[in-house]
Amino acid sequence: MEQRYRLGDVLISRGEIAKKTAELAAKVAADTPQDADGNRELIVVGILTGAVFFLTDLVRELPEDMDVRVDFMSVSSYGNETKSSGVVRIFHDLKTNIEGRNVLVVEDIVDTGRTFAYLLELLQSRNPASLRTCVLLDKSARRETEVRVDYCGFNIPDAFVVGCGLDCAGMWRHLKDIRTVRTQS
Ligand code: 5GP
Numbered sequence: 001m002e003q004r005y006r007l008g009d010v011l012i013s014r015g016e017i018a019k020k021t022a023e024l025a026a027k028v029a030a031d032t033p034q035d036a037d038g039n040r041e042l043i044v045v046g047i048l049t050g051a052v053f054f055l056t057d058l059v060r061e062l063p064e065d066m067d068v069r070v071d072f073m074s075v076s077s078y079g080n081e082t083k084s085s086g087v088v089r090i091f092h093d094l095k096t097n098i099e100g101r102n103v104l105v106v107e108d109i110v111d112t113g114r115t116f117a118y119l120l121e122l123l124q125s126r127n128p129a130s131l132r133t134c135v136l137l138d139k140s141a142r143r144e145t146e147v148r149v150d151y152c153g154f155n156i157p158d159a160f161v162v163g164c165g166l167d168c169a170g171m172w173r174h175l176k177d178i179r180t181v182r183t184q185s
Contacts (some may be wrong), residue, residue: 005168008180011161012154017136017178019164020071020153021054024134025061027151031132032066032102043096043103043128047119048074048109053137053165053173054153058106071096077115103128108165109137113147120147136164137178154178 032040035102042062048057049136055070062068103123103167110116116133122132134151162168163175172179 002008004184005171006182006184007162007172007175008182010135010177011156011159012178014176016058016155017164017176021057021136022061024151024153025058028058028104028132028134029063031150033130039067040065041102042069043098043101044068044070045094045098045103045105045123046070046072047105047107048072048092050165051106051136052166053054054108057104057115058134069096070185073119075115075119075142088115098123098126098128100127102130103132105131105133107133107135109139109161110135110147110149111139111142112144114145117145120183137161137166 014025014158028042029040034040040154044059044172046052051179052072058067071094072092073090073094076089076091096098105120107116115136118129120133132150133148136147136153138149138152138155139158140155159180160168161178162172162181163178165173166178167173
């Protein structure tokens with residue numbers, strides 16, 4: 001039988017997200033080291049597609065005197081719409097050489113951690129000067145693989161959520177609030 005999805009309650013409001021995003025950006029900026037010329041360079045790596053929405057808000061909260069560059073990777077974790085399998089395929093790689101540079105990886109959500117762990121291992125093998133991670137949402141209770149989360153927006157319970165870049169069957173990425181999803185058969 002075909003499963004239909006309906007929007008559920010607001011879990012995190014747009015106002016809370018905006019406030020938290022500004023706080024995270026301030027921490028990221030404060031932790032970014034200066035080079036010999038006093039510049040603070042940061043390569044911000046977004047994981048397509050979900051992280052784009054959070055990333056664009058986050059980088060625009062960084063101080064204008066920082067040397068901020070943005071690049072993207074596209075990966076797919078095989079699985080169905082609500083559960084990742086841990087097998088990751090890279091569709092689009094970075095254009096930037098990150099060797100010797102300060103990198104911040106931005107992701108929308110970390111669930112089991114499998115996708116993120118795989119990506120971080122790959123990026124670490126390219127020898128960045130530093131590799132930090134920033135996620136909007138963390139379902140830490142569901143973690144199956146240890147992953148490093150340096151900056152976390154919100155720890156959330158085990159519920160499937162949409163909005164702020166997160167989709168359900170391709171829908172609802174554009175929602176400003178984070179909302180739960182209900183299924184009906
Ligand atoms: P992990 O490998 O950490 O289990 O899965 C991470 C990926 O699963 C995320 O990048 C996201 O695509 C998807 N995912 C996990 N939980 C949710 C959720 O609550 N909502 C949505 N839309 N995607 C989720």
